[in-house]
Amino acid sequence: MQNSKTKRRTRPEPERTEPHRAFRTAPKGAARANGAATPPKGAAKSPNGAAKSPNGAATPPNGAATPPNGAATPPNGAAGPAPGGESTRSSAYRAVNDAYRLVDEYLRQGQEMAENIWLPFGGNGMPGWPSPGAPERFLRSLGDMTLAWVEVVQQWTSAQAAPQRAPSGSAGPFDTESRAEAKAPQPATNAAVAPPEPSARRELGVSVEAKGRVDVSVDLAEDAASSALEAGWLQPAKGKAAPITDVSLRVDGGKLVVRIVVPDGQPRGTYNGLLLDAESLKARGTVSVVVR
C-alpha cells in the first residue's frame, strides 16, 4: 500500500512542456502554413494526456524577426531570401511543425523516463523494496564513491602528465559542503612553519571551518619542499568583499596543513591567497577558496 502521507518525489516540472505558439519573433515574410500536416496517429501528447495537434495548435511563423541589432530584417547574404512559391513555403512550415512535434515528444519521453527513475523513492511498502531510505542511502554512497573516483583519476592523470616532478604538492579542491571540520580547531598562527627533511615530499592537507559550502584548492611550487612557509590573507578575486584573514599553517605528522576559517556571512565569490617563503617572502604556492 502506498503511504498517503508520504509525498512521492518526482522530477521538477519542466519550465515549459510545449512550444510558445505566438511566433512573434519569427522571420519576416513567413507565410501561413496552408494545409499543414495533420497530426499522425499516436501524435505527441502533452503531459496531462491531451493530444497535441501540431497543425491545429502551432500557428506558423507570421511575425517579423527582431535581430539582435534591433533591425527587423530577415537574414540576408549567402543564403538569401528563401525561394519558392506558396506550396514550397507551406511544405517548409509543415516541416517546422513536424520539428516542434518531434522535439516535444522527445522532451516528453525524457520526462517520463526521469519520472520512472525517481519512482522507487516513493515506494514505501513496495514489494521486494528495501527499507525506507535505503535507496537514498545507496545513491548517496554511490555519489560519494564516484566523486572520490573522479578526484583519484584527476590526481592520477596529473601524476602521469608530470612523472618527473620534483617534491611538491597539490591538494584539493576540498568540497566541504556544510560539514564542520572534524578536527579540533587549532589556534591560528602567522608563524612560519619549519621546512621538512630535505628531499622529503611535502604532503598537503586542508582544514576548513565554514558554515556554508566552500571549495578549497591548494597548490605548492615544486621547490617549496625545503622552504619555511607562511600564509597570506585570501583576497577577493572580484569586488570589494572583506578578505579571509584567518589562514594559517601547521605541520601535522610531517604533513603541511593549511587551516582556513571562513567567517559566517562571508560573501560568495572566489578568494585567493599566497603561501610565502618566510625568508624571501617570495610566493611558493597559492590557496583558492570559493565560497558558494
Next chain:
Amino acid sequence: MSEASDLVRDLLDEYGTLAQRALASFLDRERRRSEVYELAADYPLRKGRSLRASFCIAAARAFGASVEEAVRSAVSLELLHSAFLVHDDIEDESEERRGLPSLHRLHGVPSALNAGDALVVLGLKPLFGNVATLGSRIAWRVMEEAERMVRESVEGQALELRWRRENTFAVSEADYLTMTLKKTCWYTTIYPCRIGALIGTRDGIHLDRFVRFGFFLGAAFQIQDDLLNLTGDHASYGKELEGDLREGKRTLMLIHVLSELDGDARARLLRLLAQPRADKPERELAWLRDEMLRRDSVGYARHVAHALAGAALHEFGPAFATAVEGRDKRFIQSLPYWVLERA
C-alpha cells in the same frame, strides 16, 4: 553581411583563438608521450572555426562564469568533435577534411580508427581537470552531460548508417530531423548551451529549456551544411563538394526529390542510391544534382532552414531569459542569422 553575423565572426575569432591555444597546449603535452597522440592531434590542429568551443564559452559567460571555468569543457568538446570527425570520415569514405586529405587517406583506416579512439580518451581528460576549477560536484555534472551528448551522437550516427546499410529509401522528414537532433544538434548546439548554463549557474537551472533552441539552431545548421555540400564554394567549405550525393546521404534535398520523382526517374534514382560510392557514375550524379535544382529541392531545403532558424530565434527568448545581457548573449542570439549566412 549583417551586423549579427559580424558579431558572431568576431566572437568566434576571439573565443576560438582562446580555445585553440588551450587545445594546442594540451595536445603539445600529449604528443610527446606517444606517436598515437601525434596522429590524434592532426584534426584538432587543422584549425576549424571552433564553433562548439566558442559557443560553450559564450554560454558559460552569459550565465556568469569566467572563461577559465569553461575552457576545459570547451577543449574537451573540440577533442570529442574531432574524434567524431575521424570516425565519420572513415564511415562516409570522405576524402577531405578542413581542406586537407582525411586522416584515413593519409595514414590508413586502422591507424585513423585508433587515433579517433585516442581522441575520445583525450576528450575525457580535460573534464577530470574541471574538478580543479569547478569543484567535484559541477565537474561530475559536466561529465554526466558529456556522456549523454556522446550517447545521443552515436545513436544518431547509428540511425544514419543503418539507412545506408539497409539502403532504406522510406526516410521521412521527421526521420531526418530525429537523426539530426541526435547526430548533429546534441553536440553542436544543445550540449554547449547546457554545459555553459550548468557551469555558469552552478547547476542552478533546468537544462531541458535549451533543447528546443539547440535543436532548431542545430537543424538549420545541418541543412545549411548539406546545402553547402551541394552548392558551396570548395575553398571555404573545406570538404569535397557533392560528397553527400556520392555517399547517398539522406538529406532533406534527397528526401524531397525522392518524393517528387515517379516512374522511370524514381527507379533511376533508386538504382543510383543502391550503388556503392565508388561505383556511382559521374553522369548519374550530375543528373541527380540537376533534378534537385529543377524540382526545387534545394529551394525547399533552404526554406526549411530559414524557418528553423526563425524558430530558433523564437526559442532563444525563453531559453536565455535569465542570462546576463551583453556580448555573449547577443552572440548566441545572432547564431541563427550566422548559420544561414555562412558560406
